[in-house]
Amino acid sequence: MPTIDIQYFKEDSFVHRLHPFTKVIFEIAVLVTAAAFNEPLFLAAVILAIIGVAALAKIPARKFRYMWVLLYIVLFMVITQGVWFTSFGDFGDIDAEFEWLTLFHLWPAWAPGGPRIPVIFEGANYGFSLGLRVVAISLAFPILVLTTHPSDLTRFLSQIRIGSWRIPYNVIFVFTTAFRYIPTVSREFDQTLDAQRSRGVHFGGYNPIRQIKVVATLFVPVLTSSLLSAHDLTLALETRAFGAPTERTFIHEVHWRRADWLVTGLLILIVVVCLILANSYGLGVLPYTPQRTI
């Protein structure tokens, strides 16, 4: 089982039966709402809603195992924003007196010249919300791929037309194949990691120069085998007359049902309400959000 296991997960659920376009709208809705809010509680609500959708789609939690990597991103955001956060200082009006809440100093008071470099709560909180945005988006994104059969995705993309223009099939193929190869490359990566560890390579550690050397032992085999398998894939495609000028037909047709209308309507409603709440009433937006006044 590869670490990053994002590929079609066969299951009969409400989410699986939806039209791919509805799921794309869901992704867009997540992007917009996550961008609208920046208060951790509101973003947590967005994340909970996404988890609800994932549960509705009956996706097992192990598919999201790779999410722990995001912990580092969240931590990084919290620390950097805690130190460098400048809200009213750089832009915006300073109408009200605002008391910054200093959590602690990176350069402690007992050190010569201290205390310096304060870590402020507002900054850390803002950084935390930025991290949560990343979590929300990376949690929602795989749902499309996990719940949509690759051929349905291909069919949907080939249906898109603007006037007489359509997305070229080659582009669609590259797009869907890229998804298909995420777990494959992830598995290669895991196996390479095992192979190198068993000959004594220790990943992790504090010497940066050594770490760069060590990482090369991972990426060189993974990249070479990816390139080689891409080459094999082109040969396999050529032998099956890929790119022959024909009108393509599909075994599975995707249909837009009533449920899709309902879900799309609901999603648009939610997005509009969230935008109004955030922009007109300032709900879910931190009062010290950095912004330029035009």
Place this chain on the structure above:
Amino acid sequence: MLAPDRRRRNPGDWGASLVPERQLTSEAIIKVRDLSYSYPGEISALRSVNLDILPGEFVAIIGSNGSGKTTLVKQFNGLLKPSQGHVLVDGLDTRSSRVSELSRIVGFVFQNPDHQIFAYSVWEEASFGLKLQKLDSESVERQTSDALKAVSLDGLRDRHPRALSRGQRQRLATASILALNTPVLVLDEPTTGQDYLSRRQIMELAVGLHAEGRTVLMVTHDMALVAEYATRVIVMQDGEVACDASPKEVFEREEMLRATGLDLPPVVKIARGLREFGFSETPLTQAELVETLLTAIRS
């Protein structure tokens, strides 16, 4: 730790008799106690496995796909840590030891060499593990050349690994582990996808290493090789040890093998076919079959 010395193999027999008397008191080099393992979020891959691998054994681990063979051997160098129970490798608990530490005791040759080859030359690839151990350049030089000689790649030391054939790359991957001079060697399906000649070479290499006194564990589907070379056979089925005996004993239990989805080696099949003519032996090699047949005919 077990020092590699020149010990002769004793075909058809296994266990204590292989090990010189001095070693009889010595402990098993790999001890597996109540080992259970499940991959994250999945059903268990290993269930309460108990094993003792003695120094100097040539163990074949067989079983159908998904029976837990590779999962089991990956426990031996700490790539996987037990969910329950313990694995002790030369006294070290794998739970609390790093893989890089255990890699000095257990060498692990993977099925696909392309997962490990990253260097620009054969020499660099084969010596990489030794350089990590911070050995002096003289020992690196000596151990690497010995390993490359053992897989007959010493003439190609400056060649780019990608310029080698698949069989040669497999041997290079093997050499890079051999160079580490580990007392235990795990070969994960070393002969899959290899032609007859490469299979032969790999097996001769394994036999040679075993004769040097190293403990060899081999995961394989190739029953002919098991019959010919192994001194002990562990049959895995659904994450459990279905049978752990000498090759002769294992191949006599035909129903058990059938149940685990395994086939008998050709030589044993011939002997089975001769059963109705009063032939009751279970020979393991062609030579043994011929010999026992001749004695049977003569008497």
